[in-house]
Amino acid sequence: MNRNEACDIYTRLSGAYPDSLNTHHWCSTPYENLILTILSAQTTDNAVAQVKDALLSRFPTPESLAEGNIKEIEELIHRTGFYHTKALHIKSAAKVLVEKFGGVVPSDMDSLLTLPGVGRKTANIVLYKSFGKNEGIAIDTHVFRLAGRIGLSKSTSQDQVEVDLMKLYPNEIWGRLTDLFIAHGRRCCTARKPKCDICSVKKMCYYFSFMPRIS
Numbered sequence: 626m627n628r629n630e631a632c633d634i635y636t637r638l639s640g641a642y643p644d645s646l647n648t649h650h651w652c653s654t655p656y657e658n659l660i661l662t663i664l665s666a667q668t669t670d671n672a673v674a675q676v677k678d679a680l681l682s683r684f685p686t687p688e689s690l691a692e693g694n695i696k697e698i699e700e701l702i703h704r705t706g707f708y709h710t711k712a713l714h715i716k717s718a719a720k721v722l723v724e725k726f727g728g729v730v731p732s733d734m735d736s737l738l739t740l741p742g743v744g745r746k747t748a749n750i751v752l753y754k755s756f757g758k759n760e761g762i763a764i765d766t767h768v769f770r771l772a773g774r775i776g777l778s779k780s781t782s783q784d785q786v787e788v789d790l791m792k793l794y795p796n797e798i799w800g801r802l803t804d805l806f807i808a809h810g811r812r813c814c815t816a817r818k819p820k821c822d823i824c825s826v827k828k829m830c831y832y833f834s835f836m837p838r839i840s
């Protein structure tokens with residue numbers, strides 16, 4: 626797929642989901658954004674929203690979370706799944722924030738990647754949502770699935786899919802692209818039963834072109 630076709634897909638999805646700017650909308654500070662994005666791995670926004678208030682009122686700062694009792698943290702985030710690992714990650718990340726960054730969430734990719742539990746996906750989300758920076762494209766499960774189905778990337782590696790998308794799309798829309806793909810993945814191009822008949826980008830979609838049809 627060339628850049629013009631890829632950008633046409635972006636334009637169509639922008640028209641289809643004008644309300645999709647609010648992915649990861651539950652965060653008001655970089656600290657909240659970082660912690661809640663780590664918790665959002667392998668779970669739903671709803672599960673994160675359910676633990677958010679209790680967690681952040683008990684641990685409102687990196688300093689408080691770094692000193693937090695691990696069992697208490699586990700109980701507070703239990704609903705988000707993988708809570709042993711996630712509790713360890715957010716406590717450790719808070720500790721590094723305090724010890725290395727003066728309790729302030731860094732605003733560059735290299736520093737963010739030194740935090741426990743933070744990979745490129747989380748770092749990209751924090752950079753975009755908290756600092757307005759488009760340094761990469763967050764490849765979550767929806768973005769990964771859509772990139773393959775539509776034909777934007779043939780890779781099975783998340784890192785390579787990110788590189789392929791970065792080549793196809795201009796830098797200034799990278800963050801917005803993730804929001805749109807997540808909206809499309811949730812509402813139309815779902816994992817099990819994509820609703821191709823009503824899809825706004827089906828004419829450009831590799832999967833739609835080749836899927837068997839009952840006549």
Ligand code: SF4
Nearest residue numbers: 814819821824830833
């Ligand atoms: S045509 Fe089907 S597979 Fe392709 S993007 Fe749309 S819903 Fe997904």
